[in-house]
Amino acid sequence: MIEALLRRIGAALITAVLATGVVFLLIRAVPGDAIGEMLGQSAGDPAAEAALRAFFGLDQPIWSQYLRWAGDVLRGDLGTSMRQGLPVWGIVMDAFLVTLQIGLVTLLLAALVGVPLGLAAGARPGGMMDMVVESFTLLSLSSPVFWTGMVLLIMADAWIGWAPPLVYTPPEMSLADNLESILLPVLALGFLQAGAYAQFTRQQTAALLRQDFVRAATARGLPARVIFGRHVLRNIAIPLLTYAGLILVQILGGVVVVETLFAIPGLGRTLLAAIQGRDYPVLQGALLFTVVVALLVNLLVDLAYALIDPRVRGA
Structure with missing residues (x-):
């Protein structure tokens, strides 16, 4: 190992x-x-x-x-911004913490919505719930994040007369205002990732239910809840953990659209501003940070996978 x-x-x-x-x-x-x-x-x-x-x-x-x-x-020095005259490390770190918060909250929302939907659909392939979840995943995966964000903005204004704050508020200043700032970005990203989570969970669940050990447990007369809890959920946990790392990397890589749309000062918006202003040090530092975070997430997922699964740990 x-x-x-x-x-x-x-x-x-x-x-x-x-x-x-x-x-x-x-x-x-x-x-x-x-x-x-x-x-x-x-x-x-x-x-x-x-x-x-x-x-x-x-x-x-x-x-x-x-x-x-x-x-x-x-040596830990990412240089100085050509536009702002500030250390790149501080600029990138401040932006990354904003993006990380959005990414983690989105991941949690996607898992809470997508995993139960996928389990329900996979438990009865071809059933009514399976068709409903399939329609949901088709809609979510085919909807661009920018379009989803615009729809959420219009719906919030038309239905309840509410619009997100124009200025982002850090959580240490006011948690309520901060959650209000990131609500629509998280919903826009979460809609897409919940569909991906539901589709993946449905496929894994349906495949597990076709395995011989599950059929043998059914033949022995074990209750469905026991089979689902002891065999399906336990065996699906490891693939879901691996998929969570992939989803988080996708979220962190795709926030530039929602950060621009909702004026969130995250890493994606910082990258876009650096590109437009040809701020080489900030652009290099932000891209380096993105690459390192993606590699670190994948490494941590592999490590967790090895710690959880004895077969991988033994290999």
Whole structure:
């Protein structure tokens, strides 16, 4: 188990290095001049442009810029924002905590809605509940998050005359205002992920009920609730745990749409602003953070999987 874990960590590190290298090259391949946009009307001043290029290291070859940036990252320094003049670490961390809250609440909502629906549908394949859940998953998985968010905004205003706050409130300032700020983003993302959870749970449940050990338990006359609790739920827990990690990564990767729509200052909106403003340090730091978090979530899921399942732990 330890050897497998070390291999996974090594593979994650290699993936992180390759991903950051590709991202670094792609960012600089985008047409346009970041320094010129920073200077605005003073863009024609050669001395000012040269000073800024030297300050941010943009006067060096790309490979030299990357090595310098990678060395700073290893020392815990993500650089300074070209637009805000603030440390990138603080900007990215503040935004990530907002996105993480939305992601975790969305994951909880999706599991609370999707798992029971999937269990109910999988218990009687082809039944009425199965058709209802199938319709729900089809609708949720085919609805773009942006469209769902817009519908929720219109419905909230038309039905109850309510609109989300224009300014995001951190939970440490006011939990009630914070929950009001993230309500519609969580519902928009949760609608999609609940459908995915329901579909996955339904497939796993239906497959388990066809297994020989479940049929044998039925033939022995065990009550359905015992079979479902002892055999189905216990065996479906591990796949659901693995799927939870995948869902969380998908949520964290897809929040840019809802954060932009609902003016949430999360990681997705920070990335979009950095792209529009050609803020290389923030863009690099945010993408690095996203890659590391995705790899870390997958690593933790694998570790939890090994701890729960003795077969994996023994291997």
